[in-house]
Amino acid sequence: MGKRKERLTEGKKNIIADLIREYDIQSAEDIQDALKDLLGGTIESMLAAEMDNHLGYSPYERTDVENARNGKKQKTIRSKYGEMEI
Incomplete structure (x- = not known):
């Protein structure tokens, strides 16, 4: 069964x-950069x-x-979005 x-x-x-x-997202790469920034900020806040x-x-x-x-x-962390600084 597929996910709905x-x-x-x-x-x-x-x-x-x-x-x-x-x-200022214009491309898929911009989306990835935004996700990296958001993920890094989230991890930093959690820590x-x-x-x-x-x-x-x-x-x-x-x-x-x-x-x-x-x-x-x-610190530099690695994720599926690449490396990011926190």
Whole structure:
């Protein structure tokens, strides 16, 4: 049995239109670049939230615990969309 395709809702159409405008999408390559950017941003946000949860406090928040943040640096990750910096 094949997967049934969902119809695009008005909300999804609006999101797509916003992305086309935001990223000035003109080609399939532009779509891939936009997906890489969105995926990288999503992963970076998830990692930051995971660190907040693990340490128990937000960045720049003063705390008396010994386990402290010591900065961050750029990383390269690989996905099916190619390499991206986070």
